Amino acid sequence: MNYKIWLSLSDLDLAKKWAEFFTEENFECKIFETPSKYIDFLSSISAGADKLPAFSILQLHPKGYNQHMILEILQISSVPVIIASEPSSISNSLITEILLSGADDYITLTIDPRVLIAKIRAHIRRMEISLADKSSAHKLSTAGKEIILDFDSNSAAIKQGKQTRNINLTQHELQILTILIHNEGRIVERNDLLKSVWREKSEDINSQTLDKYIEMIRKKLETLGDNIKTVYGRGYMYKKQKRGTI
Amino acid sequence: MKILVVDDDKTFRTMVKAVLEEEGYEVTTAENGVEAWEGLQENKVDMAILDVNMPGMDGFQLLRKIRGDNNLKEMPVLMLTIRAFADDQVHGYESGADDYLTKPFANDILLARIKVLARRILKRNGD
Numbered sequence: 077m078n079y080k081i082w083l084s085l086s087d088l089d090l091a092k093k094w095a096e097f098f099t100e101e102n103f104e105c106k107i108f109e110t111p112s113k114y115i116d117f118l119s120s121i122s123a124g125a126d127k128l129p130a131f132s133i134l135q136l137h138p139k140g141y142n143q144h145m146i147l148e149i150l151q152i153s154s155v156p157v158i159i160a161s162e163p164s165s166i167s168n169s170l171i172t173e174i175l176l177s178g179a180d181d182y183i184t185l186t187i188d189p190r191v192l193i194a195k196i197r198a199h200i201r202r203m204e205i206s207l208a209d210k211s212s213a214h215k216l217s218t219a220g221k222e223i224i225l226d227f228d229s230n231s232a233a234i235k236q237g238k239q240t241r242n243i244n245l246t247q248h249e250l251q252i253l254t255i256l257i258h259n260e261g262r263i264v265e266r267n268d269l270l271k272s273v274w275r276e277k278s279e280d281i282n283s284q285t286l287d288k289y290i291e292m293i294r295k296k297l298e299t300l301g302d303n304i305k306t307v308y309g310r311g312y313m314y315k316k317q318k319r320g321t322i
Numbered sequence: 323m324k325i326l327v328v329d330d331d332k333t334f335r336t337m338v339k340a341v342l343e344e345e346g347y348e349v350t351t352a353e354n355g356v357e358a359w360e361g362l363q364e365n366k367v368d369m370a371i372l373d374v375n376m377p378g379m380d381g382f383q384l385l386r387k388i389r390g391d392n393n394l395k396e397m398p399v400l401m402l403t404i405r406a407f408a409d410d411q412v413h414g415y416e417s418g419a420d421d422y423l424t425k426p427f428a429n430d431i432l433l434a435r436i437k438v439l440a441r442r443i444l445k446r447n448g449d
Contacts, residue, residue, distance in 0.1 A: 188412075190408060191415075205396050
């Protein structure tokens, strides 16, 4: 599998040099001239496409000019992020804040590219471990039927006995269902659901729109649709399933 | 969350233990690779912080044993070292380290890096 590396460094020459080195190491590289162009790119690609296998290296400006933008990227994107800066240009407390806000690593721009590649490979190893765990976690059984959510191909299927039937879910429907299933047995507040799926656009989304999406998902899941419960005044809940072999 | 700290320097071990406990982590310590390895057979931990330079079994040897063990191979490991050469770091990552910190380091940086690793464990278990 070819991993993608998305680079946004203010030093374009360095970005090109790194990109060349990464390409030789079999990564697919893309350079963004500014973090805001990277944000545009993130919002232009479809929702599951920013999942694996990619990650980004973003440069933090020494005076912190783009700090809020980087924090925004950390919030909206599930792509792992490595933050880079000029050596000793930013304080330990800022490095700490950025790591705690969701960045996966911090490096200085003087890093030896070989060390950087070794670091990236270590991240990938870790990502693949969690990915392998995920594939089994997204199977949910109810009364002899199993819902399988496949994030690599952005699809869902219902398996009954030996037969597997794909369900056609739109991007948003798949996201909503995933969140509900992740939180199986727990109420997912309406607002949290809106924010997770529509992100910054969530304020424009009418509450009834969400109800319609839920109605549509229930219909597509057929008998399993009954597992999605409406919790009046709060949100929705995917009913806790009994575990065990069927 | 339980963290194992392995370092032959007692002062350092005590300091890291205190910093981690202050943050609410449960900490066990060992003073060399052999002792750490024996401890790991009895009690599993969620994460390990290993010093590279130790008499007997050093950090790299211990790391390779951990990565070769079915029960332990997925445990996040952070390496600590006074050696900062690129080749050493590349070697560390290639031997299975998740992160690498050069001594001396600021306590808040150590904590932040541990939290990054802890976040990944939680993410896995939460999914």
